[in-house]
Amino acid sequence: MDFLDLLYKIFVKDDSWLTILNGLWVTVQISALSLLFGTLFGSLLCFFRVGKFPPLKIAAQVYISIIRGSPVLMLLMLLFYGVFARTGINPLLVAVITFSMHTAAHVAELLRSALMALDKGQVEAARTLGFSKFQAFKLVTLPQLVRIAKPVYQSTVVNLIQWTSVVGYVTITDLTRVINNTASRTMQPMITIMGGMVIYLAISYLVYGIFHWTERRRAQ
């Protein structure tokens, strides 16, 4: 009974649950938007990276190595305290920009490795049947790319969600920040933080579940 009381005090009492839900919403927003823009930008980046135009190719390569080679928190602080310091821009927007940039670099690389794993023979087979370059891309490259890239993309998504937990550094009250605040307020760090972890775990498994669900079963 004592334990349930404690849980009630930490997670429910005085609209505590609402605060946590708000934090969760912020985390979800940042993650979802960053994923969307990051994937779009990442595809473009990959297109440049494997393309035949040297300046764009090199630019993409440099961008990818810098972003992938440095902590995302550094990038976040650089943008928040440096680049956008005097603009009075919404911190949430800075976070979305940061994580979009970060995700883009990873998505570009995972797409590139998927492209390399692709069987060129099938594209050639499509071309010799009479499909145009674009049709062959749609018919063969894209569906197979998706199939190869999916498992890696899935962990990129989960990683992204977990990485957003650092946005507290730039005054954003996300799930982690809320949990931290709650822990200080209730003086129950053990239970509170473990509760927060469970929420992150739940989100991750939700993502896995969604991917699993989209994986169409193939007939034997």
Next chain:
Amino acid sequence: MSVIEVSGLKKSFGAFEVLRGIDLTVEEGERIAIIGGSGCGKSVFLRCLELLEKPNAGKIFIDGQEITAQGVDIDKIRRSMGMVWQKFNLFTHMNVMENLTVAPIKLLGMTKDDAREKAMALLAQVGLTAKADAYPEFLSGGQQQRIAICRSLMMNPKVILFDEPTSALDPTMVGEVLAVIRMLAKQNLTMIIVTHEMNFAREVATRILFFADGEIYEQGTPAEIFDAPKRNKTVAFIHKLKYFNYEISERHFDLMEMQGGIQTFAEKYGLSARRTNRIQLSCEELIYEMFDNACADEIKIEIDVTYSEVDNSVEVEFTCAGKSYNPLEKDFDELDEEHLGATILKSLAQNYSHEYDGGTNRIKFTLA
């Protein structure tokens, strides 16, 4: 009008010239087999016909249309040509029926039902109706290749190009694929087949092209090429000739190196120890015979051993600069201590011949 016309086709990769000027005209109903060693440009030639490789020079006409011309709609011309690949290249994310019907539906505007009906008819011909809904990864190589042939037939091509259709297959599956190609041959479909299956080429083709050095080195009917090849490289290829060559330029040559070389050569092609020994012995005796009797101060001896895998025969050709000397010319009634080497040679060599021309002895013989 000829189905395919190629003139002066050249293709290089970097500095490496793969095709050095190919001229070829293929008439409707012809079945052409292209044979040749690896790296002779046969596959590149097929890829050029499909414009998968851009030729450096020359013109290609498919059914009267020049595909090497500027601004040609290659996608449309490709519809009239089928290609069957060494690695099948079925679309792995589609099942068999989708593999067969996707192109005719999207490119020829065939209705789904018509396409399915046609696909089933073709599958029936190759005995694979049961696999219509299977995915390629669950099919054997032979089955995949039969499906791949059906896929190209779905487009009603004027000509089908086969790029080593059985090279990636288990020996047990070669037969089923060849059977399907044979069936197509009976329907008088025009085709070009790059193949290593010589018996198959002989039986199915109406014309054989032997590729070497990036050109059509020799061509003719199967009988002409397989029974009476005219040029050196064709003969060597058809009879699967293997060569060993050794040159000697001083009296104190490295005998062990030569013997080792012959040993390695013989082991590589599975010659018996007895035959290996005979080659080594006859070469050694011949060399010392010539040292003693024909050679002056300057030594110039060359030994060529040729082994034919098809006839299982070994031929030795021996040239030596110097005086005219034929070691087997003498009377061998009595065993002669002086010419023990020649005696040994006489007992080993068959079909022996000696010529002397322009200061060079040329000795040829075969070994059992």
